[in-house]
Amino acid sequence: MKSGYIGAAVNRVDGYLKVRGEAKYAAEYQAEQLCYGVVVSSSIAKGKIKTLDASKALALDGVLQVFSHENRTSLPWFDRSYKDEDQPPGSPFRPFYSNEIQFNMQPIALVVAESFELARYAATLIDVEYKAVDFNADFLNSQEKAYEAKKGKSGWKPPKSRGNASKALKHADVLVEATYFHPAEHHNPLELHASTVVVEADDTFTVYDKTQGVFNSQQYLMNIFGLSKAEVHVKAPYIGGAFGSGLRPQYQLFMAFMAAKALKRSVRVVLTRQQMFSFGHRPMTTQQLSLAASSKGKLVGIKHEAIAETSQFEEYTENVVNWSGMLYDCPDVDLSYKLLKLDTYTPLDMRAPGGATGVYAFEAAIDELACKAGVDPLQFRLLNYAEQEQNEKLPFSSKELKACYAIAADKFGWARRNPIPGQLREGDNLLGVGMATGVWEAQQQQVMAKAKLSPDGQLVVSCGTADIGTGTYTVMSQIAAETLGLPIEDVSFLLGDSDLPMAPLQGGSWTASSVGPAVLSVCEGLKEKLLKEAAGLPHSGFKGAKVEEVLFKDGMLCLKGDPSVQLSIAALMKQRNLAILEHQTASMPDPKQSQYGKYTHSAVFVEVKVDAELGNVQVSRVVVAVAAGRILNPKTARSQVLGGVVWGISMALEEESVMDKQYGRFINHDLAEYHVAVNADVHDIEVIFVEEEDDVINPLGVKGLGEIGIVGVPAAISNAIYNATGKRLRALPFTLDKLLE
Incomplete structure (x- = not known):
């Protein structure tokens, strides 16, 4: 078995899922009675909406609702409620806040229907009358x-x-x-920005979002809609490129969640390629x-x-x-x-x-x-x-x-x-x-990680970070496998889930240097616990041994000074009657940096x-x-x-x-x-x-x-x-x- 994984050219552990089309992205999750939202964009750069007539769209059988500034959910519309992890100073854009237009292609309505095709057609029937005012988009001459x-x-x-x-x-x-x-x-990632909001039976929400930070999207929704963590579960296990466009929650997330909450139906909103040019x-x-x-x-x-x-x-x-x-x-x-x-x-x-x-x-x-x-x-x-x-x-x-x-x-x-x-x-x-x-x-940023080791030698390490195509799944599996001396096939790394341990946005080239040390630390913690359990076994030969004196390799604990003293992890956990061995830790930068x-x-x-x-x-x-x-x-x-x-x-x-x-x-x-x-x-x-x-x-x-x-x-x-x-x-x-x- 190969144990020297760090520094090795290991193939992507998620590669097979991706080439087989089994890796699901934000717009690919299905739900019972899923309905579809299509965004209507403004055609002026600055001014106000005088009238927005949705009657023709609403007259179509299968159109559930047209949301706009006229009927959006009552929300706490102050800056603190719209904070996100990547927000610059100022007053963030609020979709449907009022009839004011602040930029061209600003979202002004969301048509929700039983099918995507119907929603897209109904969106063309929205009649809008504007009062345009002078604006400045001339960078070089200003x-x-x-x-x-x-x-x-x-x-x-x-x-x-x-x-x-x-x-x-x-x-x-x-x-x-x-x-x-x-x-x-513009970023132009292959995967369009999308959010699928699933309304669960207990009235909680599971959100599949294109994001570089599930915790950022979760906190954003919690703040705006006044919900607890238990009520909003955000997932983004796979991301089809982002390059920074997924650092801030984009407006399709707000709209899909607002519609799902109001209609009590699962809703999917996918932006068009043209709309991808409207938010940064x-x-x-x-x-x-x-x-x-x-x-x-x-x-x-x-x-x-x-x-x-x-x-x-x-x-x-x-x-x-x-x-x-x-x-x-x-x-x-x-x-x-x-x-x-x-x-x-x-x-x-x-x-x-x-x-x-x-x-x-x-x-x-x-x-x-x-x-x-x-x-x-x-x-x-x-x-x-x-x-x-x-x-x-x-x-x-x-x-x-x-x-x-x-x-x-x-x-x-x-x-x-x-x-x-x-x-x-x-x-x-x-x-x-x-x-x-x-x-x-x-x-390096502060990161938390968790590890679970089962008696059959299967290791699951988890952290709520992201993988925007950089290979996070793979390199974290390598670190874990080498640290505990396990075959990489027996290691699973979980990410992109707000139920997992806390991690910052994936950006700034800091993921490997931040999540990596957390994975190393949590696996080192498991080694300490394994050695403690081994030392507690009669006649094991590990009593009094320090962790640096023990080699973890091929699923075994071996005493470096006496290779004849060895014990498999599986045998150890069986003898100690351990159903699972867990450890959780936080890793942070050393102040000397x-x-x-x-x-x-x-x-x-x-x-x-x-x-x-x-x-x-x-x-x-x-x-x-x-x-x-x-x-x-x-x-x-x-x-x-x-x-x-x-x-x-x-x-x-x-x-x-x-x-x-x-x-x-x-x-x-x-x-x-x-x-x-x-x-x-x-x-x-x-x-x-x-x-x-x-x-x-x-x-x-x-x-x-x-x-x-x-x-x-x-x-x-x-x-x-x-x-x-x-x-x-x-x-x-x-x-x-x-x-x-």
Whole structure:
């Protein structure tokens, strides 16, 4: 039997269920007398509903009700009742609160019917008359209205300036000043947002929701509807991608629950792809960068100013400029982050929020500065390498970025780079190479876990975390199996259920580094209990033994000093007459972590081919080296980074949510017009994991991988395009029209 599971390329334990179609998602659960809700969206961006006539819909046989602001449930409509775990400051959006319209495609009615087809047809019969008023959805032409962000959502850090950047910029040998634009982007997970609310016989509710945090959805419903935990049970065992879109409870959850409670019928509400563009996105951002260096390539000044959009009713913030202050050694840094209120919905965390935006602009500007100074971009980064975290002046818990640079550069063949742009051709294509640094926070959150061991050696470990496709089921099973010395086939990991032990949202790349230590801890607790039981058996040989003196392997307890002293777990539990052995524990960050800068790092090297006549860009080769502490499973870890790199390609070349300023609506709100990278866009990608030991970050030495894969990729592509063509593109995405200008 294999016992060394941690670090092994174990196949996904949930893989068979998924490929067989046996893994159920939020909209696939059935219930007796299930009815269907279809959301009606507003067609104006701002104003009021004068009349909403549902008579034609209600006249149809099988239409149960049309909910709107006129007849919604009486609720405590104050901010505290709408709190959720990922909510920014402000007053959250309340569906059906009043006749006021705050953004285009705002939900204004819910048609509930006996069938989905009937509900969808009836929704087309709702007649609405509006009183529209002037609105502003023009981000680029409203920059003068931006204001300095003073407070923000959980995890936001106000940027810190230091030294005198203006003076450094004024007297520098080499100066680069540039403005970068990042458009809005939408998450577009394959699984649409959906909620199925089942009314149980005892008048409690079982809710199947697309969410990255079952406890967040549960608390949200409890607060709004005045219910207890016992009355609301939320489940999300499988999630078809989310990328941040499932961090906050979305409005289909409120609507499905409201309808189910009012009608005393089970209700399912699934949003359309167009409606997926109505509740949050990566915000449009402009960034003004001024970088200065000595003639030898030493950074002497950094000025990074960002303006990002938010809604009129909440203040959404991201750590956009902070990376510029911490990534390289520079004495004089001026950082500024402003918000601009628009008549749109509040932006929402999207894979590597802030980092994907800020590092893109900063690393593109760094490349420009290096080239202007006549220094190789890789050597420039090494020359300005930071040995400690620069914003807080803290030592790193670990940092193997230099090794990332060296290994990836060697594998990529960076030494053969031609520094003069536009010199290499392959047929009709200009060839270019570029590189960039990637960085993301490594965090640990408090998590609880429970373990149950049965006499037949079956172990069930549970935690209410999520698996949005990252491999949580698998790596947690690996940790549990190795810790107790059991075959992984005898280990089950349960998640995505509000009846399980508490866990935070799955986001921020902290799940493996937070849930993993909890699983380790709870299994270590079981080992202690097993040893105590073994020591209580007459003549067992384990009396007085400490847990570190006992080897747990192959379902056995073996004394390390005397291998002849051994006992199977099954025999032990039978002799002690144990029907079940349980343990529950909480795992939390060590206070000493606050004394360190904790980050995951990467080095990204890219080759592009640019059609000299048509301007088409193809990313032909990517080599990315990642330092992320201990790798629990190289197969699932590689998949995480691969996904991030593909998204980085998509972000650089294709993704853009286009706002129609005349209507205040994203007009390419479907997968035909919102372009993402497809198979033809993805070529040779090599992922390398650099060895990195970290005894500070958590007991497993694990750092997250969900977001580091995307950070740095758009900048590396931008820099490679310059090397191929001599053109600096500063507005994402890098479409052919921009290259041909």
